Amino acid sequence: MKNIFIAGSLAAMLFVSCKKDKAIGTPVEIKPDYALPQAGASTADNNRVVQLFNDYGSYFLYVYTQKDFEWTQATSTGNSRIDTAVLGNPQYVGAMLDYLNDVWLKFLPADFKKKGGIPYRIFLADSIRQYRTGYPPGMEYLYTDIKVSGKAIGFAGMNSGLLTMTPAVKTTRKLALTTAIWNYYLGNNIVDIPASFYNVSNYTAAAPATPLNTSNPANVEAYRQKGFLPNGYNAVSGAPFEWHNGAFSWTNAKSNDISAFIFNLTQRTDAQMASYLTYPLIRQKWDILVNHFQTKYGIDVRAIANATY
Template sequence: MKYLFIISCISGILLFSCKKDTAIGPPAPIGPDYVLPQGNAPAAANDKIQQLFNTYGSYFLYNFTQKDFEWVQSTGGGSSKIDTVVLGDPAYTSDMLAFLNDVWLKFLPEDFKKSQGIPYRVMMADTIKQYRGPGYPAGMEYNYWDYKVVGRAIAFAGMNSSLRTMTAAQKVAKRNLLIVPIWNYYTANKMLDIPAAFYNVSDYAAVAPTPPVNSTNPVNQAAFRARGFLPTSYNVVSDAPSEWYYGTYSWPNAKSNDISSFTLHILTRTDAQMEPYLAYPLIKQKFDILVNFYKTKYNIDVRAIANATY
């Protein structure tokens, strides 16, 4: 009886499986990720956002969710989960679009912008903040950021009334804060290369420089420059340079620090600011390699970015 029951079950399965399949029908259409226009921004701004999407396939968003802001393709680091975005007033959308064009987009050739030079999502926000944790006094509970890179998207803060009162110097300073992480986004996503010739100039296998390297030790600093190395950042108030080399423990990372410091300089330091450094032959050689490489291979004039005034 047991075997008869099993046979009858198999027969039943075969009987039903042989019935004519029910038509599935046409596939459901997949809608766009975002519907344009998004909201009540000025008509000219909505038209510009539509034009940018039609031309480059990129969404410039002023109305998005926290989930959009946090979205990444893979799970892993959860740092974005503690960041919060505050949407901007749509009235300033035109101002934000003009600002991003002036400090970024206008320097890129059309073919580069069309080949993912503009991220799929460019999120324009009032504020990007990160909770610092309990124990901080009122008004200091958050760190505030000018940008955040999330996967293949970049969020920019500052879409507010400050865009209409920004001085030329403030605009240059904001440009300098944004253009380096944008460039790092390009290199991290293999949209821009670093020329191998750059790494053939300075000797990273040689004995580490003599510490400390700073302005209070001019002999060591001059020797550091003579080996082809630049500062890694500048004080935003005094413009005093900060060196990446603090001692022999930092020497194993010389290559990555070297390209980071040169990226900063080719994109943010004017010709006048670069003049003292270019007196050192190895610095000038590496500087010229990078500038010529980006101009020749990508038709991007990095010095036009650094020298731009507003």
């Protein structure tokens, strides 16, 4: 009898639920995040922005709010930090697109651009300022060429300076943009690193007792033989900065190692790298990465580094 009662109850509930069914109304329209074209740029430049969105699903925006760009406050040091984008003059949208293509986009194949190579939002700005409280008037702002924020990147420089930029300045900016963009790719798993790269060097060796620098050439030589590159260079003297100094940096040896290789792969010319590539393990790891990025993503990382203006 209990089973009959349960079955009857279920049937009654089903009948009632069917009686209460109503027709589904008109679907709610999901509007795009931004309306293109935006107002201010020429028709030709707006057409380029629209085409970039149609091709790659990425918004290249020159009209946006500070909330769009990002507002961040950090108090870990006792000072607030506010990153602010100053909107550029729309008449320079075309010149800005040319600039970004020359230092970044032309090196990427179409498929890679569609699969995250271009973030969802690109903010075109005159300048990007960082306000720091507690500093004297006139010294409270820092400026940067690029700001990565989540799935968006802001680029500064959309102003008359694009029309008079020297090759040296363009190269310097390319290097700064390349560093931030490739950190973004790695951090968001847009590109990966093959296991074969990490299988070459020994990451369990202890750090040297004395620093790696020109005063300790034996240490430098030993670590080159182990397959390790510098992670930067002095802008004036060209002297290398070594990441493997001290116990702490050595606990993050793998991440430091790949960062150093990506830096050199994308920023140092063939001539600058020639002496390093005479070391067998450096050369082996180098070739692994060059082939990996070319084969899997269609990116010639050496073309990025060797580009001149």
